[in-house]
Amino acid sequence: GENVEQHPSTLSVQEGDSAVIKCTYSDSASNYFPWYKQELGKRPQLIIDIRSNVGEKKDQRIAVTLNKTAKHFSLHITETQPEDSAVYFCAASYSGGGADGLTFGKGTHLIIQP
């Protein structure tokens, strides 16, 4: 089955700086890579995703890149703000095939220092 590794487990950055979270996956058949943000005590929410037919996707201050050859993908947050503080999860799956859902990384606790 799929295995997703996520680094770092904790990331502290100054407000206004950029943050990068990296994930690797093991199953070359995976073709869907979402990122979730979970604020304290709340449910994870989808913030951006990418499919294997593209290499990069942006949404305002958030971007995700995918390298299928190396089997890794990354989340980039620019101009970080206090509200970006949360736990971020990457995930991978083969969409349109298996129903066993996403395989998640263990999460990154992002801390934005004022």
Next chain:
Amino acid sequence: SQTIHQWPATLVQPVGSPLSLECTVEGTSNPNLYWYRQAAGRGLQLLFYSVGIGQISSEVPQNLSASRPQDRQFILSSKKLLLSDSGFYLCAWSIYTGELFFGEGSRLTVL
């Protein structure tokens, strides 16, 4: 639009007592449904998933069970809770394109 409801939001139960968490989805038909658990720390552990009424797949053997009596209803149960069952339980649904959407979660404390 699709919505997912999960309840109760919080519960405190003694060891050995039963458990029932319920989840319903509105605005879609024949969704894939999931139960995840998030223990202390951060990881999301898949417990059960279902592709249709009465169809349940278990990812982790334990004293929990799941049922899907209706297309958009998913229930997580236990006959006797253990201390290790404490955690944040999340119901989720997905469509064929892979996006997964979570309910608001149920925080269970077993004493």
